[in-house]
Amino acid sequence: MDGPLMTLSGLTYTYPGGRDPVIDGLDFTISEGASLGLIAPNGSGKTTLFHLMMGLLKPQAGVLTAFGREVTGEKGFREVRRRVGFLFQDADDQLFSPTVIEDVAFGPRNLGMGPEEARSKARAVLLELGLAGYEDRITFRLSGGEKRMVALATVLAMDPDLLLLDEPTTGLDHETFKRLVAVLQASKVARVVISHDFDFLEKVADSMCSLVRGKIVMDEGLHLHRHAHVHRHGDNPHYH
Amino acid sequence: MDGPLMTLSGLTYTYPGGRDPVIDGLDFTISEGASLGLIAPNGSGKTTLFHLMMGLLKPQAGVLTAFGREVTGEKGFREVRRRVGFLFQDADDQLFSPTVIEDVAFGPRNLGMGPEEARSKARAVLLELGLAGYEDRITFRLSGGEKRMVALATVLAMDPDLLLLDEPTTGLDHETFKRLVAVLQASKVARVVISHDFDFLEKVADSMCSLVRGKIVMDEGLHLHRHAHVHRHGDNPHYH
Amino acid sequence: MHISEGVLSAPVLIAGAVVAAGGVAYGLKRMDGEGTVSAALVTSAFFVASLIHLNIGPASVHLVLNGLVGLVLGWAAFPAIFTGLLLQALLFQYGGLTTLGVNTVVMAAPAVAVSLMLSPLITRKGRMGAVASFGCGFLAVFFSSLLLAAALVFTGENFKVIAWASVIGNAPVMVVEGFFTAFVVSFLRRVYPELLLCLTPEPPQMEERI
Amino acid sequence: MNEPFIDIDSPIHRTSPAVRVAVAFLLSLVTALAKTPVVPLAALVLGVFSVLVARLPLGAVAKRLLPLCFFLILLWVVLPFTGGGPVLHTFGPLTVKADGLNLALLISLKAFSILLVLMALVSTLHTFAMGHALYALGMPEKLTFLIVMSARYISVIEREYQKLRNAARMRGFQPDTSLHSYRTFAHLAAMLLVRSHLRAGRVYNAMVLRGFDGRFRLLTDSRPEGLRGCLPQTAVMAFSVVVLVALEVAVRMGWGLFNC
Ligand SMILES: Nc1ncnc2c1ncn2[C@@H]1O[C@H](COP(=O)(O)OP(=O)(O)OP(=O)(O)O)[C@@H](O)[C@H]1O
Ligand SMILES: Nc1ncnc2c1ncn2[C@@H]1O[C@H](COP(=O)(O)OP(=O)(O)OP(=O)(O)O)[C@@H](O)[C@H]1O
Ligand SMILES: [Mg+2]
Ligand SMILES: [Mg+2]
Numbered sequence: 001m002d003g004p005l006m007t008l009s010g011l012t013y014t015y016p017g018g019r020d021p022v023i024d025g026l027d028f029t030i031s032e033g034a035s036l037g038l039i040a041p042n043g044s045g046k047t048t049l050f051h052l053m054m055g056l057l058k059p060q061a062g063v064l065t066a067f068g069r070e071v072t073g074e075k076g077f078r079e080v081r082r083r084v085g086f087l088f089q090d091a092d093d094q095l096f097s098p099t100v101i102e103d104v105a106f107g108p109r110n111l112g113m114g115p116e117e118a119r120s121k122a123r124a125v126l127l128e129l130g131l132a133g134y135e136d137r138i139t140f141r142l143s144g145g146e147k148r149m150v151a152l153a154t155v156l157a158m159d160p161d162l163l164l165l166d167e168p169t170t171g172l173d174h175e176t177f178k179r180l181v182a183v184l185q186a187s188k189v190a191r192v193v194i195s196h197d198f199d200f201l202e203k204v205a206d207s208m209c210s211l212v213r214g215k216i217v218m219d220e221g222l223h224l225h226r227h228a229h230v231h232r233h234g235d236n237p238h239y240h
Numbered sequence: 241m242d243g244p245l246m247t248l249s250g251l252t253y254t255y256p257g258g259r260d261p262v263i264d265g266l267d268f269t270i271s272e273g274a275s276l277g278l279i280a281p282n283g284s285g286k287t288t289l290f291h292l293m294m295g296l297l298k299p300q301a302g303v304l305t306a307f308g309r310e311v312t313g314e315k316g317f318r319e320v321r322r323r324v325g326f327l328f329q330d331a332d333d334q335l336f337s338p339t340v341i342e343d344v345a346f347g348p349r350n351l352g353m354g355p356e357e358a359r360s361k362a363r364a365v366l367l368e369l370g371l372a373g374y375e376d377r378i379t380f381r382l383s384g385g386e387k388r389m390v391a392l393a394t395v396l397a398m399d400p401d402l403l404l405l406d407e408p409t410t411g412l413d414h415e416t417f418k419r420l421v422a423v424l425q426a427s428k429v430a431r432v433v434i435s436h437d438f439d440f441l442e443k444v445a446d447s448m449c450s451l452v453r454g455k456i457v458m459d460e461g462l463h464l465h466r467h468a469h470v471h472r473h474g475d476n477p478h479y480h
Numbered sequence: 481m482h483i484s485e486g487v488l489s490a491p492v493l494i495a496g497a498v499v500a501a502g503g504v505a506y507g508l509k510r511m512d513g514e515g516t517v518s519a520a521l522v523t524s525a526f527f528v529a530s531l532i533h534l535n536i537g538p539a540s541v542h543l544v545l546n547g548l549v550g551l552v553l554g555w556a557a558f559p560a561i562f563t564g565l566l567l568q569a570l571l572f573q574y575g576g577l578t579t580l581g582v583n584t585v586v587m588a589a590p591a592v593a594v595s596l597m598l599s600p601l602i603t604r605k606g607r608m609g610a611v612a613s614f615g616c617g618f619l620a621v622f623f624s625s626l627l628l629a630a631a632l633v634f635t636g637e638n639f640k641v642i643a644w645a646s647v648i649g650n651a652p653v654m655v656v657e658g659f660f661t662a663f664v665v666s667f668l669r670r671v672y673p674e675l676l677l678c679l680t681p682e683p684p685q686m687e688e689r690i
Numbered sequence: 691m692n693e694p695f696i697d698i699d700s701p702i703h704r705t706s707p708a709v710r711v712a713v714a715f716l717l718s719l720v721t722a723l724a725k726t727p728v729v730p731l732a733a734l735v736l737g738v739f740s741v742l743v744a745r746l747p748l749g750a751v752a753k754r755l756l757p758l759c760f761f762l763i764l765l766w767v768v769l770p771f772t773g774g775g776p777v778l779h780t781f782g783p784l785t786v787k788a789d790g791l792n793l794a795l796l797i798s799l800k801a802f803s804i805l806l807v808l809m810a811l812v813s814t815l816h817t818f819a820m821g822h823a824l825y826a827l828g829m830p831e832k833l834t835f836l837i838v839m840s841a842r843y844i845s846v847i848e849r850e851y852q853k854l855r856n857a858a859r860m861r862g863f864q865p866d867t868s869l870h871s872y873r874t875f876a877h878l879a880a881m882l883l884v885r886s887h888l889r890a891g892r893v894y895n896a897m898v899l900r901g902f903d904g905r906f907r908l909l910t911d912s913r914p915e916g917l918r919g920c921l922p923q924t925a926v927m928a929f930s931v932v933v934l935v936a937l938e939v940a941v942r943m944g945w946g947l948f949n950c
Contacts, residue, residue: 043384043413056895081899093892096517098818098842102909110901115909138816140845158900173283296856322862333853336881338671349870350862378671380884398861484761485808486730486800490723508832513904516832517897518890520839521847525886527840528847529879535867543879552883563837567844570813570820573754573805577812578718638772638793642764659869663876664883672884 003068004031005162005190006053006084011062012214013052022048023059024214030162036192037205044211046194047089050164054086067161082111085160085189089167091147092140100126100142100150101135107158125157130179145176152183163191169200243308244271245402245430246293246324251302252454253292262288263299264454270402276432277445284451286434287329290404294326307401322351325400325429329407331387332380340366340382340390341375347398365397370419385416392420403431409440481544481624481650482565482583485576489635496582496631503558503588510555519553523560527567534656541653547620547661550591551602551613552675557591558584582631590623602665602676609669610662617661618654625650694750695813702744705923707815707823713927714811718804720934729938730799736930737806744810751809758805762798769794811927817841822908831906847886854878 006029013023022045030036040046051057053064055077064071066080088094097103104122105115113121126132129149142150148168155163169177177200184191184204195201201208210217246269253263262285270276280286291297293304295317304311306320328334337343344362345355353361366372369389382390388408395403409417417440424431424444435441441448450457488496511519526549533540549557562584568574575583594616601612629643668675696703702710721733741751773789780786812820821838825831858874865871894902 042410054899056899078901078903082901086899088892088896090892092846093889094896096839096842096893096896098816098821098838105909106897106902107900109907109909110903118909138818140842154900294860296859318862318864321860326860328853328857330853333850334857336854336857336877338667338877338880346858346863346874347861350864380671380881394861484758484801485718485804486722486797488722493722504833505830508830508836511832513897513902513906514894516836516906517839517894518887520836521843521886521890521893522883523836523840524843524847525879525882527844528851529882532875532879534872534875535865537867545879559833559836562833563840566820566837567817567841569808570815570817573809573813574757576718576804576808577715578722578804636773636793638769638790641768641772645764645768656872659872660876660879663873664880667877667880668883671880672887675883675887 004029004065005034005067006030007065008053009063009065011052011059011064013048013057013059015048021060021214023052026062026215028216030190030192032190033188034190034192035204035206037201037208038192038194038211039196039198039201039208040211045214046211047166049211050086050166050192050194053164054081054084082158083161085155085158085163087151087155087163087165087168089170091144091151094151094154095139095142095147098138098140099135100131100137100139100153103139103150104153104157107154111158122153122157125153129153129156129183143173145172148172149176149180152180160189163187163189163193165191165193165195167194167196169195169197244269244305245274245307246270247305248293249303249305251292251299251304253288253297253299255288261300261454263292266302266455268456270430270432272430273428274430274432275444275446277441277448278432278434278451279436279438279441279448280451285454286451287406289451290326290406290432290434293404294321294324322398323400324402324404325395325398327391327395327403327405327408329410329434331384331391334391334394335379335382335387337379339375340371340377340379340393343379343390344393344397347394351398362393362397365393369393369396369423384410385412388412389416389420392423400429403427403429403433405431405433407434407436409435409437481587481621481628482568482575483579483586483628483631485579487635487639488579488582488631492631492634493578493582496579496585498581500558500562500581500584500588503555503585503592504562507555507558507560511559515556519556519560520563522552523563526560527564530564534660536652536656541656543660544587544621544624544653544657545661546587546591546624547594547616547618547657548664549588550593550595550620551599551616551661551665553591554595555592557595558588561588561591586624586627586631589627590620593623594620602669610666613665614658614662616658616665618658620661621650621654621657625654694747695744695809696816698745698814700743700745700814701920701923702740702810703814705920705927707819708826709920709924709927710811710815711820711823712827713931714808716931717807717811717934720931720938721800721804721807724796724800724938724941726941727796727799728941729934730796730803732934732937733803733807734799736934737803737810740810741806744814746809746814751806754809754813755802755805758801762801765797766794769797825908831908834908835906843886843889846889847882850885851878851882854881 008026008028011023011026011028012021014021026049038046048057052059055071055074067083069076071077071080095103097106101119101122104125105118108118108121109115123135126134129152131149131153134146134150139147139150152168168180172180181200181203184193191204193201193205207218248266248268251263251266251268252261254261266289278286288297292299295311295314307323309316311317311320335343337346341359341362344365345358348358348361349355363375366374369392371389371393374386374390377386379387379390388410392405392408408420412420421440421443424433431444433441433445447458526545530543530545533542546557546561549560553560562580565575565580565583565587569576569580598612598616598619602609602616604612625647629647632639632643632646665676717733717736721730724730770786770790771784773787773793775787775789775792778786778788778791815823818838818841821834821841824837825834855878858878863874865875
C-alpha cells in the first residue's frame with residue numbers, strides 16, 4: 001500500500017455543552033512510515049483528536065479516510081481499531097485485566113486467536129519489550145512506569161500499522177524512559193506521539209506538529225525553534 | 241507570636257517497601273511571613289514532605305514543631321490542620337462536594353461556623369479570587385484550571401496562618417495564571433510553594449530552596465542559576 | 481448484613497441458592513458489554529463505600545447501601561451484590577460459600593424491590609424526592625432484616641428471639657441508611673443524574689463518557 | 691486486604707485454585723448440613739490442620755475469627771434458653787434446655803470449622819484466581835468477568851477514597867453523630883460512584899479499541915496443566931471430602947438404627 005495511512009479533512013468537534021469547537025476544521029495526513037511528534041499546551045485538544053481518529057467521539061463535520069477507505073459508523077471503525085494502536089494517557093484505564101498476560105492476550109483473543117496462540121503471542125511481545133517474567137504479575141501492583149510499558153505491550157500485541165501514543169513518558173523513571181525510547185527507535189510502525197517533552201520527541205519523532213485553535217500546524221513553523229537560544233533556565237535547579 | 245511557624249528537625253521517611261528514605265534527616269524552618277519556593281525534580285519527595293508536615297504520613301524519625309508546640313499523634317495534627325492550608329497536587333482529590341459553594345463552606349463549617357456564616361465567608365473568598373458567580377457550579381464539571389482555583393478558595397476560606405501549595409499552576413491557562421499570581425502577591429500569609437516553573441516562583445516567593453537526597457538545600461546554591469544562560473528551548477513550541 | 485456459616489438448615493440454603501441463581505441470571509441477561517463494565521466498577525465503588533463506618537453515639541455501624549445499589553443498578557443489583565459478597569467472603573471471611581445464595585437474596589431482593597417501587601418518585605424535585613430516597617435506604621435495610629429474620633425462623637423455632645432482636649437491633653442502621661441514601665441521591669441528582677437508573681431509561685451516549 | 695494469606699509457599703498454595711474452591715465448597719456443605727457434632731468436629735480438626743499446613747500467620751487468623759466470636763456470643767446468650775428437651779438448669783424464670791445448648795454447640799463447631807477451611811483453601815487465593823477457578827467450575831463468563839474486574843478496581847477506588855478522605859481531614863472534618871458528618875460521608879461516597887462510572891466509560895473504550903465486541907473471552911489455564919503439579923494434594927483433599935461424607939452418612943444411618 002502506498003497512499004497515506006490516514007487522512008482527516010475538515011474535522012470539527014465540539015463537546016456537548018461546550019461553546020467553541022475543540023477541533024475546528026482540522027486537516028491532517030499521516031503517511032506510511034511517518035513518525036510525528038505532537039506538542040501543544042494543555043487543553044488544546046490533543047487527546048480529543050486521538051479519540052476522534054479512533055471513532056470514540058463522532059465529529060460534527062469532516063471526513064476521515066483510513067487505509068484507503070472512507071470510514072463511517074461503528075462498523076467502519078472496527079477495522080480501524082484493529083490496525084491502529086492507541087496508548088491512553090492513564091494506564092490504569094487501559095490495564096483492566098488482573099494479570100499482565102491476560103491483559104496483553106486480550107486483544108489477540110478478540111482478533112480471533114485461540115487461548116494458546118494468544119498466550120504465546122503475548123509472551124513474545126512481553127519478551128520484546130524486556131518484560132519477560134512479568135506474565136503473572138498483578139496489574140494494579142505494577143509501578144507507574146511498569147504499567148505504561150505493559151500498556152504499550154497490550155497495544156503492540158495487536159500488530160498495529162499505526163501507533164497513537166498519548167503522553168507515553170509521564171510518570172516514567174529514568175530507566176524505563178530509556179527503554180521506551182529504545183523500543184520506539186527500533187520499531188518501524190508509523191506513529192504519532194503526544195508529549196510535552198521536546199527532548200523525548202526529538203528522539204522518537206522525525207517531524208513535529210502542534211495544535212493551534214483546533215487546527216494542526218506542521219513542522220515548518222516549529223523547526224525555527226530547534227536551535228540553541230538564550231533562555232533563562234526555566235526548569236529544575238542544577239549545579240554546574 | 242514571633243518564633244518560627246513550623247520547624248522540622250531530623251525528619252526521616254521511607255515508604256513502606258521502599259529501600260531508600262525519600263526524606264532523610266531533613267531540617268527545615270518556616271518563619272513567620274516567609275514565602276518560600278521549593279523547586280526540585282520529579283520524584284524527589286516534595287509532595288511527601290508536605291504530607292509529613294500535615295500528618296498524612298508518619299515519619300520514622302524526627303521532630304515536628306508547629307506554632308510553638310511539638311506535634312505528635314492524630315490529635316496534635318488536628319490543630320495543625322486547622323491553621324495550615326494545604327493545596328493538593330491533584331485538584332480532583334480536593335473537591336468532593338456537589339457544588340462550589342458547599343465545598344468552600346465545608347472548612348469554615350468544620351471550624352464551628354453556622355451554615356449562614358460559613359456561606360457568606362465562602363462567598364467572600366470566591367469574590368476575592370475572582371470566582372464570583374461560581375457558587376452553584378458543579379465541582380467535578382469544572383475545567384482543570386477552575387478546579388485549581390476553587391481548591392485554593394477552599395483552603396483560603398479557613399483563614400490559614402500558613403499555606404502549602406503543591407504545584408498550584410499545573411493546568412492553568414494564561415488568564416488564571418495571572419490571577420493566581422496576583423492573589424498570592426496580595427496575600428500576606430506565610431507560604432511554601434512547590435513548582436517546576438521558575439518564573440512563577442520568582443513572582444510569588446522571596447527565596448528558593450530545593451530537595452536534594454532527602455534534605456532541604458537553601459537559596460544560596462540556587463541563586464547561582466538565576467541568570468540567563470544558553471539553553472535549548474525545552475517546552476512548548478512558541479512563535480517569536 | 482449477612483448470616484454466618486453453619487446456622488441455616490438445608491431447605492433454607494437451597495431455597496436461597498435457587499432464588500439467587502435466578503436473580504443473578506436475570507440481572508446478567510439485562511447487561512450488555514458496556515453495562516457489565518459499568519456494573520463492575522460501580523460494584524467496586526460500592527464495595528469500598530460499604531467499608532465506611534458512621535458513628536451513632538459511641539457505637540459505629542458500617543453501611544449496607546443496598547437501597548442505593550438498587551437505585552443505581554436495578555436488576556443488576558443481583559450480580560453486583562453476589563460479587564460483593566463473594567469478595568467479602570474471600571477477603572474478610574464475612575459469610576461464606578454455602579450461605580452465599582441466602583445472603584445474596586437477603587440483600588439484593590430488597591434492593592430491586594425498592595428500586596422498582598420508588599424509582600419513579602426519586603426524580604421528583606424537593607421534599608417528595610428527598611422522602612422517597614430516604615425511604616429507599618430505610619426500607620431496603622428494613623426488608624433485608626425481615627428476610628434475614630425469615631431465614632432464621634424457617635430454620636428453626638429456636639431462632640425466633642434472635643430473629644426479632646436482629647430486626648430491632650437494625651433499626652438505627654435503617655435510619656442512618658435513610659439519611660445517607662437521601663444525601664447521596666441528592667448529590668447524584670444535582671451532579672450526575674446519569675447514574676440514577678430511573679433518570680436514564682436508555683444507556684447514555686458514548687460521547688458523554690469520554 | 692487478604693494480603694497476609696497470599697504469597698506464601700505451601701503445599702496448599704501450590705494446589706490448583708479450582709480444586710481448592712471445589713473442595714472448600716464441598717467441605718463447607720457437608721459440615722453445614724451435618725446433623726450431629728461428629729462431622730463438624732472432624733472438620734474442625736481438618737481446618738486447624740489445613741491452616742497449619744498453609745502456614746498462615748496465626749495472629750491474622752485469630753483476627754479474622756473475631757467477628758464470628760461476637761456473633762457466637764450472642765448465640766450462646768440466647769439459644770440455650772430456647773427449644774425443648776430436658777431442663778438442665780434454672781436461672782429464675784429462665785431454664786437452660788438441652789436442645790438449645792446442643793444447637794449452640796453444633797453451630798459454633800460448624801461455623802469455626804468452615805471458616806478455618808475457607809481461610810486455608812480459598813482466602814489463600816488472589817481474587818482473580820478465585821474468579822478463574824469459579825469459571826472453570828462452570829460459572830458463566832460474564833459473571834466471572836464482573837467479579838474479576840471489580841476485584842481489579844477495588845484497590846484503585848480505595849486509593850481514591852483515601853485521598854478524598856484526607857482532603858476532608860485537611861479541612862478540619864471530624865466524624866461524629868450529626869447530619870453534617872453523614873452528609874460529608876455521603877458526598878465522599880457519591881463522588882466515588884461518579885468517578886468509578888466515568889472510569890468505566892474509559893475502560894470500556896479501551897476494551898473496544900482492543901477488539902471487544904460484547905463477547906467475553908477469558909484466558910484460563912488449560913486443565914491438564916492446572917492439575918499436574920498438585921496431584922498429591924488433590925488426592926488428599928478429595929479423600930478428606932469422601933471421609934467426611936462417609937462419616938455423615940454413617941452417623942445418620944447409625945442414628946436411624948438407634949431410633950428404631
Ligand atoms: N468530556 C468532556 N466534556 C467537555 N469538555 C471536555 C471533555 N473532555 C475534554 N474537554 C475539553 O476539551 C478541551 C481539550 O481537551 P483534551 O483533553 O483533548 O486536551 P489535551 O490537549 O489532551 O490536554 P492535556 O495536555 O491536558 O492532556 C479542554 O478544554 C477540555 O476542557
Ligand atoms: N505511596 C507510595 N508508595 C511508595 N513510594 C512512593 C509513594 N508515593 C511516592 N513514592 C515515591 O517517593 C518518591 C517521592 O515522591 P513524591 O510524590 O514526594 O515526589 P515529588 O517530588 O512530589 O514528585 P512530583 O514532582 O512528580 O510531584 C518517588 O520516588 C515516588 O516513587
Ligand atoms: Mg490529553
Ligand atoms: Mg509532587
